Amino acid sequence: MKGKGSGAMFLAWNEIKNNRLRFTLVIGVLMLISYLVFFLSGLANGLEQLNREAVDKWEADGVILTEESDLRLQQSILSTDDFDGAGVDEYTELSQLSAIASNGDKKVNVYIFAVEPDSFMMPNVTEGDNFAGRGEVIADDTLKEDGFKIGDELSLSSTDETLEIVGFTDKARFNAAPVLFTDAETLETLHSRKMTEADEDVVNAFIIRTDNLDDVEAAEALQVVDTETFIENLPGYTEQNLTLTLMIYFLFIISAVVLAIFLYVLTIQKISIFGVMKAQGISSRYLAGSVVAQTFLLSLAGVMIGFVLAVITGLFLPAAVPVAFNYLEMLVYGTVLIVVSIIGAFISVQTIVRIDPLKAIGG
Amino acid sequence: MAILELKKVQKTFGSGKTKVEAMKETDFKAGKGELIAVIGPSGSGKSTFLTIAGGLQTPTNGEVVINGTALSDIKEKKRAKLRLKEVGFVLQASNLVPYLNVAQQMHVLDKVKKGNMGREEAEALYQSLGIEHLLYNFPKDLSGGEKQRVAIAKALYTNPSIILADEPTASLDSDRAFEVMGILKEMTKEKQTATIVVTHDTRLINDCDKVYKITDGKMELHEIMRRTT
Numbered sequence: 001m002k003g004k005g006s007g008a009m010f011l012a013w014n015e016i017k018n019n020r021l022r023f024t025l026v027i028g029v030l031m032l033i034s035y036l037v038f039f040l041s042g043l044a045n046g047l048e049q050l051n052r053e054a055v056d057k058w059e060a061d062g063v064i065l066t067e068e069s070d071l072r073l074q075q076s077i078l079s080t081d082d083f084d085g086a087g088v089d090e091y092t093e094l095s096q097l098s099a100i101a102s103n104g105d106k107k108v109n110v111y112i113f114a115v116e117p118d119s120f121m122m123p124n125v126t127e128g129d130n131f132a133g134r135g136e137v138i139a140d141d142t143l144k145e146d147g148f149k150i151g152d153e154l155s156l157s158s159t160d161e162t163l164e165i166v167g168f169t170d171k172a173r174f175n176a177a178p179v180l181f182t183d184a185e186t187l188e189t190l191h192s193r194k195m196t197e198a199d200e201d202v203v204n205a206f207i208i209r210t211d212n213l214d215d216v217e218a219a220e221a222l223q224v225v226d227t228e229t230f231i232e233n234l235p236g237y238t239e240q241n242l243t244l245t246l247m248i249y250f251l252f253i254i255s256a257v258v259l260a261i262f263l264y265v266l267t268i269q270k271i272s273i274f275g276v277m278k279a280q281g282i283s284s285r286y287l288a289g290s291v292v293a294q295t296f297l298l299s300l301a302g303v304m305i306g307f308v309l310a311v312i313t314g315l316f317l318p319a320a321v322p323v324a325f326n327y328l329e330m331l332v333y334g335t336v337l338i339v340v341s342i343i344g345a346f347i348s349v350q351t352i353v354r355i356d357p358l359k360a361i362g363g
Numbered sequence: 364m365a366i367l368e369l370k371k372v373q374k375t376f377g378s379g380k381t382k383v384e385a386m387k388e389t390d391f392k393a394g395k396g397e398l399i400a401v402i403g404p405s406g407s408g409k410s411t412f413l414t415i416a417g418g419l420q421t422p423t424n425g426e427v428v429i430n431g432t433a434l435s436d437i438k439e440k441k442r443a444k445l446r447l448k449e450v451g452f453v454l455q456a457s458n459l460v461p462y463l464n465v466a467q468q469m470h471v472l473d474k475v476k477k478g479n480m481g482r483e484e485a486e487a488l489y490q491s492l493g494i495e496h497l498l499y500n501f502p503k504d505l506s507g508g509e510k511q512r513v514a515i516a517k518a519l520y521t522n523p524s525i526i527l528a529d530e531p532t533a534s535l536d537s538d539r540a541f542e543v544m545g546i547l548k549e550m551t552k553e554k555q556t557a558t559i560v561v562t563h564d565t566r567l568i569n570d571c572d573k574v575y576k577i578t579d580g581k582m583e584l585h586e587i588m589r590r591t592t
Contacts, residue, residue, distance in 0.1 A: 010467075010474050011460075018462035018501070276458040279419055281447025282475050283440070358419045 008289030012297060015290075023298060026262050030302025031309070033255040034337050037248055038310035038330055044244035045329065046322035047176075051240075052231045054113075054140075054174040058121055062213045063230040064091075064206040067223050071233035073204050074098065080201040082222055087215035092119035093203040095187050100157035101180065106146050109177045112137070112163075114187035121207060123181050128167030131182050134189070135161070140178035141168040145319050154180075159190050175234045248333065252340050260344030263295060267348040274352055275360020288349040292342060299341035303334045365392040365428075366524045366557040367416060372425035374411055374580075385411045388425070389582045391575070393525070393557035398548050400568045401561045402585070403577035409561045410529065412582065416559065417450050417527045418442045430524050447476050451518030451556075453528035453547075458514050459502040465513050466498040469520045479521050492516050492546060508539040512546065519550055526551070526558040532567060544570050 016023045064083055069076030073096055085091050095114040100107050115121040117130075123138055128150040131138055139148060143165075148154075154163040163180065172179040184201075208224075210216060216224045225233075232238050267274075274287050307330060314323050369391040376383045386408050393399055403409050414420045415427060418434050427434045430449050434442060452458060459468055473479055480488060489495040492512045502510060511531060518526055528547065532540035544560070548570045551558040560571070568574045569588070576585035 007474060010471060011463075014467060015462045273460055276452075276454065277460070278443070279417070279446070279452055279454075280458070280472075281443045281445070281450070282471075283443055286475050358414055 008286060008293040011290035012294035016294065016297065022266070026259070026298050027302045027305070029258055029262070030255060030299055030337075030341065031305045033251055033258070034303040034306030034334065035309050037251045037333050037337060038307055038325075039313065039323070040244055040248050040251070041329055041333055042310065042314060042323040042325045044241060044248070045326045046324035047240055047244070049324050050173050050176045050322050051234050051237045053171040054179050055227060055231055057123070057171055058207055059209070060120075060207045060227055061210050062208045062216065062224055062226050064208060064216070064218050064222050064224050067221050071225060071230060072235070076204050077202060078205070078222060080203055082219040083206050086217040088208040088210040090120060090209040091206050092116050092121050094121065094205045094207050095184060095203045097187060097190055098177070099190070101154040101163070103148055103152040103154055106148070108143065108146055110180050111174050111177050112180045112182060112187060112190065114184040115181055117183060120209065123169035123172060125167045126170050128165070131166055134186055135163050136166045136186070137163045137180040137182045138167040138169050139165045139180050140172035141170050142173060143178050144168065156190060161189050175237075252336055255337055256340035256344040259295065259299065259341045260347050263291065263345050263348045264351065267291065267351050271351075271355055272360045275355045275357045278355060279357035279360060284353045287352050291348050291352065292345055295342050295345035296338065299338045303337050307334060365394050366430055367391075367393040367559070368428040369416060370426045370428070372415060372422040372427060374415060375423045385580050386415065386422070387581045391416070391582065393559055395524075395555045395557060396552055397573065398551045398558045398571045399560070400571040400574045401559060401577060401582070402563060402565055402568060402574060405563060407577045408580040408582075409577055411580075412577065413527050413529055413559070413561050417452060418446055447521065449524050451521060451523035451526045453511070453514050453518045453526065453531045455530040455533050458517065459510060461502050464499050464501050465494060468513065468517050472517070472521055476521060485520065488516055488519060491549065507534045508543070511535060511543055515543070515546060515550070519554060522554070524556055526556050528558065528560045530562055531560060532562065532564060537566070540564065540567060
């Protein structure tokens with residue numbers, strides 16, 4: 001089935017050429033479906049990034065939280081004494097606070113992460129300087145799109161203290177909100193009340209790097225989870241992903257059914273001509289091959305146009321729409337669309353095999 | 364030597380009270396270069412005869428032998444191959460593929476079978492059928508007579524040893540009908556095929572070597588034409 005001049009492609013291609021309107025409609029439908037699939041995959045991917053990119057950046061293997069936190073960072077409160085690094089290569093403490101930050105002009109929901117300055121969680125600075133003194137933060141660079149700049153004084157919803165943006169880092173969103181990085185002392189001043197006794201250092205989690213999570217020894221009331229499980233338990237993350245993935249899978253089924261119906265109707269219309277060809281001795285296999293070849297051409301064209309349209313749409317979307325294309329994933333989805341279309345064509349193949357040449361010639 | 368032979372072939376449909384004998388026991392032979400007409404009123408079993416002879420349906424009893432191969436010995440897949448190799452059909456309804464032009468109608472046969480006519484031979488065929496100027500036309504742009512001539516070209520293109528034509532002149536006026544019969548006769552002699560034309564049009568039988576008549580499924584040799592040539 002290579003090239004338009006050979007084998008089963010010959011019939012397939014000539015029929016397409018001579019029935020342009022009909023086949024343009026088929027391609028159009030496939031194009032719209034694949035456009036939607038690609039767009040949804042971009043959206044799913046973008047929403048994932050929105051939730052997890054800060055975590056991915058840690059390149060950590062696991063997270064230690066309290067047993068009773070239900071894997072929610074905010075709900076996990078533990079002491080720095082609870083873990084001494086037994087069984088891990090590297091570990092660092094993470095404290096966080098969620099707040100509404102305002103530069104006087106705009107208000108945004110942010111996460112403030114206190115990280116140890118010399119740990120692997122320390123973000124790379126893409127613009128400006130590292131935080132050094134009290135009240136200084138490095139901010140996720142998506143805040144720039146909201147009009148935040150280096151030097152901005154941020155007032156917070158929960159305290160009278162202010163923060164100053166001294167630098168920006170990239171890819172630092174957590175659970176759909178930008179992250180501000182600072183040190184533990186600064187974070188301490190932001191808490192409106194002390195969480196526990198003053199002499200005890202309190203953090204939300206330990207972030208660990210290790211080859212084997214099973215070897216990690218932590219205190220009784222703590223649990224060690226791998227990073228992926230931690231991410232999946234971010235509020236809304238799994239629900240969101242499942243919803244979009246389910247939509248994409250439904251679209252696969254829809255495209256198979258739609259194409260199957262189209263091809264079936266086209267095949268029904270051609271029963272007499274296929275019958276005559278079979279009477280002549282042209283094999284069912286050749287005729288079926290031509291329908292499959294045709295489906296391949298149609299779905300390939302539809303998927304490619306859909307892909308191009310989705311990418312072009314992505315370029316013109318406002319930043320508020322979190323579309324991020326993963327080209328490898330799109331390649332997989334595109335291939336799946338073509339494959340399910342061909343599976344849809346097999347209903348027509350069965351019809352062709354069953355055509356009785358005798359009836360076709362009016363015997 | 365007989366290219367096509369029907370030995371004691373009989374065909375019944377249904378059983379019991381609804382049993383219909385579409386073809387009574389028939390012996391039939393067709394040899395190289397023979398043009399044979401099968402005539403009879405509609406419903407007499409002409410089509411049944413043609414489709415059995417062409418291997419499109421199997422007889423209830425008896426045997427069909429095409430060029431030495433008994434059809435009952437082989438499976439449908441092989442029968443399709445045998446049809447492709449040995450039998451050229453010229454059908455009542457045009458057997459042209461609507462989305463292929465005349466040249467492509469032949470070309471598709473090259474895709475599924477080897478040993479078809481070479482370029483020069485095919486061009487000579489188109490010339491003698493008077494369709495050489497129509498090669499890039501699609502079926503919808505052809506007149507009834509032109510379509511029928513293309514269908515004949517298509518039937519002959521694979522170099523078959525048997526041509527089975529079902530009412531090849533049905534959609535044509537008298538002049539065209541005689542013209543098409545003339546072409547079939549010419550091709551039969553030139554290509555040495557066994558050509559069987561099923562028709563209800565008795566005006567056309569003068570060109571034939573033998574005429575069979577079917578009445579109520581019973582087939583009998585009606586006439587052997589005498590020739591001076």
